[in-house]
Amino acid sequence: MDTFDQQHIWHPYAKVPNPIKSHKVLSVEGVYLNLDNGKCVIDGMSSWWSAIHGYNHPVLNQAVVEQLEKMSHIMFGGLTHQSAIDLAKTLVAITPEHLTKVFFTDSGSVAVEVALKMALQYWHNQGQLSKQKFITIRGGYHGDTFGAMSVCDPDNGMHHLFSGSVAQQYFVKSPSVVSVDEALVDLETTLKQHSKAIAAMILEPVIQNAGGMRLYNPQYLLKAKTLCERYNILFILDEIATGFGRTGELFALDYVDVKPDILCLGKALTGGYLTLAATLTTDKVSATVGTLMHGPTFMANPLACAVANASIELLLNSPWQDNIARIEKHFYSELSPLKQHDKVADVRILGAIGIIEMVNDIEVEKTQNQLIDNGVWLRPYGKLLYTMPPFIITDNELLIITNAIKTIVNK
Template sequence: MLEYDREHILHPYAPSNPSADMTFVKSAKGVYLELEDGKKIIDAMSSWWSVIHGYNVEALNNAAVEQLSKMSHVMFGGITHEPAIKLAKTLIDITDTSLERVFFSDSGSVSVEVALKMAFQYWSSQGNSEKSKILAFSKGYHGDTFGAMSVCDPITGMHSAFEKILHKNIFAEAPGCDYNAEWDEGYIADFASKLEQNHKEIAAVILEPIVQGAGGMRIYSPHFLRVVRALCDEYGVLLILDEVATGFGRTGKLFAYEHADISPDILCVGKALTGGYMSLAATLTTKKVMHGVESNGNVLMHGPTFMANPLACSVANASLELLLHSPWQQRILGIETQLKEELSECNTLDIVKEVRVLGAIGVVELNRDVDLAWMTPKFIQQGIWIRPFLNLVYIMPPYITSSEELTQITQAIYDVVKEFAAYSKRST
């Protein structure tokens, strides 16, 4: 099977027929992945932020089985169903009170596409076709579909190959202020200038609140987000917050925008929405935005086949119930406290540039790029699944990870990074 995989199956951001070994997972339970040879390793990545409750969760399994006995899918055009209505109500209840409309889609990237369409249609439906650009940020990442790619970092991002065919948007400097940094107006100067100069053609601002994910796992000051919100209000521009990665508790708040005590005009969520069981996302917005979109008899022009899939909605309902009725705040605080204490040891290594922690996110930034083919097997030998990228060794463990399991993860990071430093010296 592995040989067939290498020959025929494409994996994310990887060449076909890769020379590196593929890790074969045959089952998963709790925080552990069981490999083909029976070895169990802790998943410190939550399968890219999504598996917040761990794997093979009884409550989520039961929700899926129960819904399967009714219907796994039905079109959402002209039809509705209880799982979608219940999920919409929960999302409206747990997000800011201004967010009262929900659009369900297949993935986080598509939720961003929908948000961009909402912003453009909001203005065009009211006769303002001049607002045809988005103001985004360097180091930002919002997905791999074409609209989403157009608001990702155009230079250092992953989509430079498509630069000539993407919609041309405007980019401000990435937030450069640490989470606890003393505020300096210089941090916001470039963004403020770009907004002032171009606000007449800007439909919306989009950014990942508090944590820029795939653009470098950068954690920035809540005050930056407050000023962005204020400037958007001042210049009459919509604010889209992409919480596909940060939503549902990952940063220590249910949603990252709560760190700044602000609210968006449009909010994108996904990943952890179903506890990592299947792909589902949502775009939430205000009555004002939707009334604007629907001016002059218009409707939002989007409609995925699997929109509000009943099976996915049922699992999402079970996942949110499990999250909201758990001591998730205490768990995240415990993970954060332990990560700050234990990952700090990495600062003693010359190869380490910086250690950053927020909520259930831990980042060890190196002063050189990692060697993925060398490092991944080393982590597996230590009983850990970590997928580094660029110069970052980062983790976002499931919320149910025990303190003992977390110590195993942090110790593995220290040991492997230390060994990597020696390996790098020999290689050069």
Template sequence: MTNIEFDRKHIWHPYTSAISPLPCYEVIGASGTQLHLASGEKIVDGMSSWWAAIHGYNHPQLNEAAHLQIDRFSHVMFGGLTHQPAVSLSKRLLEICPEGLNRVFLADSGSVSIEVGIKMAIQYWACQGRSEKSKLITPRGGYHGDTFAAMSVCDPVNGMHGLFRKSLIEHLFAPAPQIGFDKAWHPDEIAPMREMFETHHQHIAALILEPIVQGAGGMRLYHPEYVKQCRALCDEFDVLMICDEIATGFGRTGELFACDHAKITPDILCLGKALTGGYMTLAAALCTEQVAVGVCEGEPGVFMHGPTFMGNPLACAVANASIEVLLNQDWQTAVKAIETQLKQGLMPLEDLAQVENVRCLGAIGVVEMKRSVDVAIIQKAFIEKGAWIRPFGKLIYVMPPFISSGGDISTLCNAIKYGIERCT
């Protein structure tokens, strides 16, 4: 039995059926921006391994950091112990993240950092004697992960978790932002959110949103002023603000953090994905001193959360190296060049009858179709043209590594055009 045959029969992959799974392609190597398949193809990765591998694959500095740390020790429990990789990483995050964040909770995945952020917000108000503030509010169209608290703040209608609605805590959903990133702002945009704050603020612990880019919920790019106005509402109505930058953090939108487009600091910031450059699973929930102290006032006096692999030294060491690689290069110019080329290659696709909309920002390119695509068929066409692209629903999108060359971006854009014309 080949690896692919065994995989199809016994291994369950994300977002696919155990009865009729989508095709899988075996990877035997990876370097730079390319994945090397067992069938012989070398294909440009347009997904950065789900938005994480911003420096590409087999990066010498990240490899070295991993080797050095694993020769020292790969893991120790974080309860009662600490280590240099975690200390260095936390220092660096506090230096580069929006000003005012002062505490770092190191988690082991993006979804867990969302769980942590939500628990922080609810416990904060409970410890202030305001336990009635236990609901969250969020714009529709969002996606925050697949664990239960995270699912509860994903879009309840068009998201992927509708089956679990009766098992999830019910939160408050405002209309999704509609004004595009580069369009003219109108104050009516924030009016529905304001109305919900006015009506429900006494029960709202926190507003949670993905600043600037709603990711897996629909890849929408929206106006920075919306984020700024949400910050103002939270301040006015005594509500905490949680920003989910798991997908957007570390330069993806053209700013180091998407919050920087709006020049705001959230009360809680969730990070993941690109934190380690795609090498290891690691996440973080940062918060202000006010939140950290408030969470620990009154009973139980501690924050009751502790993932087994919290602060994993190996992951922290690689994260430190990844951040250094990012900040020691002209990443903004690289991301801007990717954005320019994505616009040149993808915007003309709006003329195709099958295409609803094209939008690009930073190292993100999105082609929204009028109908859902057949992933198995169109992905095979992408591979024929030398590209790895993983669509979902109506969306064909790319988030390539920041090291992608002009040739790499051309390959991705040409593959998308070919796949649309041939397979839709």
């Protein structure tokens, strides 16, 4: 363990000094992380769900090298470049056809911030100044910046400490906890009372990710969108975690062909190589918003755009649907039986996502060490032990992950 790292570097969701060991990675290849203790482990997390093609992929490496030889970065204010133009064309082509405008950012949280700002400015420019709030379902997670925090779960989320500092939003029952009908009744009741104050609804489609890894019926999306239209509220979908095949559809919104007014993308956009995100919207929204006062320094970074273009092309030209179906089938076969275990509260599976919810909180450091001993890297939190592996993972490598999970459950 690196003592300087432990004593001086602040890691995500941790304190300094960090009581939980950070494992030093020396190199990566395929689905493997090579640690400084000589162990080689399968990354069952895809670097927080982003490295869908695995690591050190020759096609993605080449895209970075070729772009680097031209330029690594230019400001996007007053300038443009071909990699950004190509990426915007691709995103417009593969997302719902009414989404025609693309705003690039450098992280998922900022993509959400931009979506929220778009919604506020949309109504402001129409003279509806009272529309300053947002509505969402409980149990969600949309990022760690201030606007994004305000639409994360206010009670059980990781940001409850800041509940008195962030903007107060409207939260309704989640279809992951109650029936779709009950959730919709709660949504409509709230919209009836407060529609004049609400600018937009924001949702993670089909699965609520870091807020608790809970699945819900995609029909809720269609009906929630209909209600938002009825009550004059914009509809934002956050596909930062679910986009680019993770759930079994290219985008989770494809499960029901729902049409958001604003769409947020990130994570797997670059195949896990560089940080990049995008917020897409319609002609109507963009025309009404006009000038958006937002401009990250590294907006549309050429290296990130170039590798994103290569990653999306690599994905679309691969048998990605077959791979996701294969991973899902394996999870059903190997993980579903754990539902019967007395230590397990639930098992949830969707596409290349396998979730074990334990009855009790997980001892993170102890569990991670046991997983590493079994050749696997996962990052459990709370009661959740879950995996989102790279799409290129083999059946044998999948078996190593699920066997390691079973070992943890059976201890």
